[in-house]
Amino acid sequence: MGKATIRDVSRVTGLSTYTVSRALSGAPGVSADSREQVLAAARQIGYIPNRAAQGLRRGSRDSIAVIVASTANSYYLDLMAGIQQALRHFDWTVIIADVAVDGVYNPRLEDRIVQRLIESRTAGVITTLTLSSENTALLSQWDVPIVFVDSAPPESANFPSVTTDNYNASLMVGDHLAEHGYRDWLFLVYPKRWSTRVDRERGIRDSAATHGAHVEVLESENDEDSAFRTLETYLAQAERIPRVLIAGNNPLLLGALRLLRDRGIRIPADMAVVGYDEFAWASLLDPPLTVLDEDSEAIGRLAGQTLARIINEQAEAAKDGGSQSPVYRVEDRQQVAGRLIVRRSCGCYVDNERPR
Amino acid sequence: MGKATIRDVSRVTGLSTYTVSRALSGAPGVSADSREQVLAAARQIGYIPNRAAQGLRRGSRDSIAVIVASTANSYYLDLMAGIQQALRHFDWTVIIADVAVDGVYNPRLEDRIVQRLIESRTAGVITTLTLSSENTALLSQWDVPIVFVDSAPPESANFPSVTTDNYNASLMVGDHLAEHGYRDWLFLVYPKRWSTRVDRERGIRDSAATHGAHVEVLESENDEDSAFRTLETYLAQAERIPRVLIAGNNPLLLGALRLLRDRGIRIPADMAVVGYDEFAWASLLDPPLTVLDEDSEAIGRLAGQTLARIINEQAEAAKDGGSQSPVYRVEDRQQVAGRLIVRRSCGCYVDNERPR
DNA sequence: ATCAACTACCTAAACGTTTATCATCACATC
DNA sequence: GATGTGATGATAAACGTTTAGGTAGTTGAT
Known part of the structure; x- marks a missing residue:
């Protein structure tokens, strides 16, 4: 069929949607027996939760965007690998938002994409370019944490950043x-x-x-x-x-x-x-x-870790009824050392790359 | 504030949420006057619609996933460029789902990701690898169209595919x-x-x-x-x-x-x-x-076009009360010719790459 | 027997939209 | 004056979840 809802599971098991919901999410307050039943029924009728409904109800934000301009530079691949590595154990979906059309940066596209990210209530943003001040302001207004990688954050709000030195x-x-x-x-x-x-x-x-x-x-x-x-x-x-x-x-x-x-x-x-x-x-x-x-992989890893921490702290604070806006620390402006790999094009005759 | 809802716009303008909704979406049934008012108010209080709520209510699916295994191969960059090109004028978000961890393919991750795609009611999938038959079946069950690129679709359902010859x-x-x-x-x-x-x-x-x-x-x-x-x-x-x-x-x-x-x-x-x-x-x-x-860019473009057409036809059919499941055509199994670029590593002394 | 403290569960109200259905008004027609 | 017809807009019910608040039923202490 392809569209079972939680109510179908409820009907099949004879338990309320409350119990079904708790059972599925592993929350307490459900007997082992009922939980068993729910899981079996869910599997049997092929129930898969609807993320939009979940997100709406719990006000959760479940994806993280990486903003890039033209992925054609293979440096982004390493960066992404690092980011993915850092975020692997969290439950966010990482999406790549390319603000270039046919390889050239496009400010209107930047606006559209930021708009879109807010519409889908993105949990956080890692950007590889300095966004327009309007867009930075917009994201901040909506309490979306931003981490700048290899790009300068605006001086204003001490945004976190990870950059090569x-x-x-x-x-x-x-x-x-x-x-x-x-x-x-x-x-x-x-x-x-x-x-x-x-x-x-x-x-x-x-x-x-x-x-x-x-x-x-x-x-x-x-x-x-x-x-x-x-x-x-x-x-x-x-x-x-x-x-x-x-x-x-x-x-x-x-x-x-x-x-x-x-x-x-x-x-x-x-x-x-x-x-x-x-x-x-x-x-x-x-x-x-x-x-x-x-070392763009390290940069990505660091950026991912930083963003994850900030989002989690933000969620924590919000749960305790605190402020919604992300808290940035001064020490989150980080620099990663580069290193010179000497081969021959500079005029050296050594080749210090070791075979692996 | 950062969290105005459509009701706030309604309150400010004194118009009902119905009117506001119609005005914002550009639908008919609203006087020019009211529309004007709504737009002004929305801008003024910084209203941005909540995509989750929209998706929930209209049952719309608004993103397309590209499944890859380890993006470390730069061939994916061209492929993505092609896909983005084809989908640029539609309103989907393209997300990249990498089913490799640290560069090596991981079947459990494939399962998790497909699950996730269904949870977020993804509109369609382009995959660069032959998915497990369970996952292919699952996606089909949920009426998610699949286009295979540079990978063999299962023989069963004549899935569309775009492949180099x-x-x-x-x-x-x-x-x-x-x-x-x-x-x-x-x-x-x-x-x-x-x-x-x-x-x-x-x-x-x-x-x-x-x-x-x-x-x-x-x-x-x-x-x-x-x-x-x-x-x-x-x-x-x-x-x-x-x-x-x-x-x-x-x-x-x-x-x-x-x-x-x-x-x-x-x-x-x-x-x-x-x-x-x-x-x-x-x-x-x-x-x-x-x-x-x-020519992976051409492949990507073709895959994107094909998927877009199928999704749109599917939406069309569903609107007319028809079947939900995507309709695949035989001619959507497409092959793109490759071409040999002869340089020197094969033993030829020519270098036929023209400078640009 | 009474009460307290659990546990296990239910009912119903949210979340922020869209939309089916209905209401009102202005105007025209007979 | 009764009736019909569009245009414009309001009301309320969805969509599929989660969860606050409540109710039984059991157990154990008094």
């Missing part, structure tokens, strides 16, 4: 390049909407300053094709090619590598290359790539 | 290898649970038979590490290394390439390599990889 990461990159003696760097980077940009750029600039290197910052849209074209245009008008290319993230790296290959620019002989974000194929490229590894 | 794809691979004169192939492949395995293997075997080549089929679990170890064990006991390695999918390819690099086996001089599934870095590897491209 991008500034120090950039210093590591810069210092390593300086050790090679390179003094002429090109930093190809995505727009400031992805706020990690700020710290990454600051680190690179500071490091350059320290070592007396010159750094050019070249902004591209956050996708492979834009990176290709931006770099193409830049090289066309540059007097000489920079000694080093630093790619702000994976898609940009990909676009850049394509261009360099087409141009026949040799790595690292003509131009050394360093990327942000480790990825599966990095060690198999020609040459193997030196990258700054973000 | 794996048999012909494998013939293409085999034929190309034969042209090179290779006669000793190793096919490294994932378990039969991912049912594309069957056609892929059949194609390879048939092609080998046609060309008088010998093919060894080596089964590994569906992840990088297993592939590495399986191949390692195989090579340890093999008399000589095969002339060709065909990797059944991306994670296996990755594991295999790692091993070959560690062993110092040169590609294609010692061993030619061909993979299934195109991916962004394929052309940048050393050597650039010859792969069979699946």
Whole structure:
């Protein structure tokens, strides 16, 4: 049949819906006998509870949303894995909300999605980008906790955040390049909407300053094709090619590598290359790539744990008749250290990746 | 406040909840004046409808689930992009349900997730793996349409499916290898649970038979590490290394390439390599990889379109008092042609990837 | 025998919507 | 003046759960 309700179970067993409900949820106040009966009957008629009704009645919120802009970056896969890991033992459904259409960020879609999340009374949000202030406010108004990952939260409400320590990461990159003696760097980077940009750029600039290197910052849209074209245009008008290319993230790296290959620019002989974000194929490229590894799985795990804790505390407080709004702690602004994986594209001849 | 209900809007405007409801949904039977008032009031007090209540009352189902096993394969990204594209203009929420824990498929999790999908009265399911027959039956019982992508549906109910034409794809691979004169192939492949395995293997075997080549089929679990170890064990006991390695999918390819690099086996001089599934870095590897491209975005698009049509037809039929169960058509078993992208790992010296 | 304290269960009212049914009013028609 | 006809809106009953408040029945102490 396919649509048995709790009342059907009640009818079949001759017990009230109250008893059935308690029996099914494992709550006390039901004899072992009755419980047995209920479970048997439920199985027999194929009863499966209706989540919408449950949610409505208990005012429960049962899903968690991860907001991303264009999942095309494989970095999200690791992030998601971490999040799933942290939330595995809770009973939330994790949903991915992509605010990009055909790979490019779309503010109207962001609005629509946030609206939608509130409509379905989402329990919490993990966002990989700085949401519009309207949307942040809206979510807060509806008491939906937000955790920012690899993106800057608005200063206002000390929102929790988990971020790579991008500034120090950039210093590591810069210092390593300086050790090679390179003094002429090109930093190809995505727009400031992805706020990690700020710290990454600051680190690179500071490091350059320290070592007396010159750094050019070249902004591209956050996708492979834009990176290709931006770099193409830049090289066309540059007097000489920079000694080093630093790619702000994976898609940009990909676009850049394509261009360099087409141009026949040799790595690292003509131009050394360093990327942000480790990825599966990095060690198999020609040459193997030196990258700054973000450990996005750890970031995801941390974000998931933090969000879970906040939601649970919030539920606790609400049960005791306290405030509905989530409580954020100062120590929930967390940074995860990155690490530099040195391979050959920077000019080193070592390959420190161990086989597994 | 953050929890205005339709009754609050009703109170503020002095109109009944009936009128408010109709006004908000844009249904007829409300004067322009009242509608105006309602909208203004709703905005003013920050009313946002409660999806659970709506769903409960109208019995509507508003999300679509994509079931995958371990998203770690980047092929899913393209697939998802295609699905999202097809469903963009409908009002469903697309959720990803991963039935793998830490990257390995978990049958208990599959059960739990299907249960969950029914609890939340999911509108439809796209699955990338052949679900257990219990779960397929369960979903059918609850009238949830299922579309299988790159996986074999059970023969029973002529479920719709969208698949690469794996048999012909494998013939293409085999034929190309034969042209090179290779006669000793190793096919490294994932378990039969991912049912594309069957056609892929059949194609390879048939092609080998046609060309008088010998093919060894080596089964590994569906992840990088297993592939590495399986191949390692195989090579340890093999008399000589095969002339060709065909990797059944991306994670296996990755594991295999790692091993070959560690062993110092040169590609294609010692061993030619061909993979299934195109991916962004394929052309940048050393050597650039010859792969069979699946066009998973097209597959996703097709699957999304098909599912949308079926759900809508189902809703239509239900409205006219007809049957609730989805109607599947024979022509919804669709195949998408693959194409061989020839680069260098197979032994060819051309690189036919055009720069963009 | 009375009362208290359980246990096991029931009845009925919620939760926030949509909608079937009914009511009212204005106007036109005869 | 009686009647019909649309338009607009109100009332109340659903949808499938959970749960507050209550009622029996049993047991044990007094």
